Amino acid sequence: MDLTKKAAYIKGLFDGLEIDPKDKQAKILKQLIDLVNEMADEVSQLEQCYDDVCDQIDAIDEDLSGVEDLLCDEYDGEYDENNCGDCNYCSADSTDTAYEVICPTCGTEIGLTEDSLNTGGIECPECGEAIEFDYDEDELDDKKGSSEE
DSSP states (O other), rough: OHHHHHHHHHHHHHHHHHOTTSSSSHHHHHHHHHHHHHHHHHHHHHHHHHHHHHHHHHHHHHHHHHHHHHHHOOOOOOTTTOOOOOSOOTTOOOOOOOOOETTTTOOOEEEOOOOTTSSSSSEEETOOOEEEOOOOOHHHHHHHHHHHH
């Protein structure tokens, strides 16, 4: 039973009691029942709005999936180490490669930013091999500091 039906049921029980409407307690009970009815109506409206928003989000998600499919179809397989366009580790505005790693499987040189290095590992864009990073923060800071001098 939903809230509006429960509120109507309570109102029916109250009306069935045939309490004198001039009684002070009856007035309070009637006001409380009216409040419960209003709250039940508001909750029903909020549930409907929630369902509408969920439907809209689902539609946006489907549209976004279509856009992602189109973008992935346009990728021609050529790899540019500064912007491969096919992974989360490179970005179009990121040409400042802080570190470089070589894939142990295919030998591809991969440019990394500090953010991508902090993820703990990547997947090689050429062969798909998982490459994990095991490093000491102080060691990286020392190497970076000496290369900037």
